[in-house]
Amino acid sequence: MTAVRTGSARRHPILAIAAYTLRTCIPGRRRIGILIPCVVAVLFGLLVRGLDDTASRDFAHNAVESLFGLVMPVTCLVIGDAVLGAEVRRGSFTFTWMSPVPTWQIVVGRFVGGSVVAAASLVLAFGLSALVAGTPESVGPVAVAAVFGAMAYIAIFMAVGCIAQRAAVWSLAFVFLVERLLGSALSGVAQLSPSWEARAAFVGLADAPRVLERGGIPHGGAALVRLVVITLVALLVAQRRLPRMRMAGSAD
């Protein structure tokens, strides 16, 4: 039974929106969508354990290619779309939109809610992956890079949700066409990619071989700063675009 709150106990809108996002935006099917890549992350860790080479170097390879290159974007895509785009498509975003709360508070509240889910899922999965791989010293770097990378991804996918009607499709295109395809070839694109930046941050923080890092983008702490900048710019775009959205709803 939920306690009946009275006026004096009203939460700040940002907290209310973040709590609402945590509660409503990750329904059953999406939880599975998050769980699968997280389980895959742990399995990648187990694979590393089976290799002959030194565990730490193998885990670094695994983290760069599998965890930050695949698990993190897919997990964040599922969560990032749920945070805004899916609610707009379903028509239930009107309950949040039709309030006098400033748009920046809506964006921040949604971002906080989505980031908490994404960061918690990824830190747990990546941390376990590092542990089962037999490299407990990698837990810290992989967790830090995952948190910053997840925040950048959630902000980007929210911005995409504010720009495009088919947010999930465009988000998928961003990950696989822009980041993976163009980002591999053009360092200018990779500099704006949470995946590439998170890899570089991890390599720097874990003191892994620089050969794992993509050239032409910041390294270690500088990559983390770049991820923060990407996050802020994406949130600003979302805040600017949100009032211009056409919230057609599921009936249209």
Place this chain on the structure above:
Amino acid sequence: MSSLPPPPARLDPAFVDDATVIADSVSVWFGQKVAISELSCSFGPGVTGLLGPNGAGKTTLMRGITGLLSVNQGSVAVNGLDPRRDRRVYDGLALVPEDEAVPLGLTPRQLCAYVADLHRIAEPHVVERALDTVELLAVADRSMDGFSKGMRQRSKVAAALVKDPAVLVLDEPLNGADPIQRLHLIDLFQRLGDEGRTIIVSSHVLHEVESMADRVIVMVRGRLAAAGSHRAIRNAMDDVPRQVLVKTEADGRRLGAALLKIDAVRGVTVQDEHIVISTMRARDLSVALPRAARDLGIRLTEVRPLDDSLESLFRELVR
């Protein structure tokens, strides 16, 4: 906003004098499809029914009024504010959307509390009162995921009532509600209208709109087809034939023959004591009919229009 103010209500029934919601030359299109075309009307305190067939543009107009989509041309003002530009408008504006979707995993109480949080409503028990008004207190702590369509609609109405709106826009609010709940909700909307709130209701169940709306706005293919009370609209449609059923105590053939001589009568169908009169001028008929019956010494037991409902009006307008 347009530089020209809307015409006074006494000149154009699409407008009211004490307007709280004004749509001025509004056009909305989605790609090649024009959803609303040059629509101008206003809404004031009381219940106004928004009628039209599927695709008429009712939902689009409601979304334009509530700022959920921007109009391509023209302007919308709610309490003097542009709902797309000024978020203060939502202090007194609520929408019950047609979509069945409610926030996943939430209970009605949590949804109402969320709305109260967003509006920083300090009044205690506001959530309880809203839930009680729509008779959802008994299931207030059950997840809405398993609710029927009618219960979801009532949950959304409760969430709208939490903010005590001056303007309440309801898109097909009676969908899925059982007959008792329908009556209860109709009574609620009328009561809110009587309190001086602007209530805009769209529905396909025309007789319900007829029973709750003081005023009707009819949209057809994105355009304003008619406005006013349903009876006033009907009277204004002089070129539309109407049918009147007359029951007599005697054989109707004598009266039928006499009625055919009256200019206002276009045709008569007689079956025993029942006469169905087709007329283009109902007002003239209302004078001529009793006179003809009196002259023939025939007592009329019932006179009633066969097609004076919104259903028939709607049929005529979209024809």
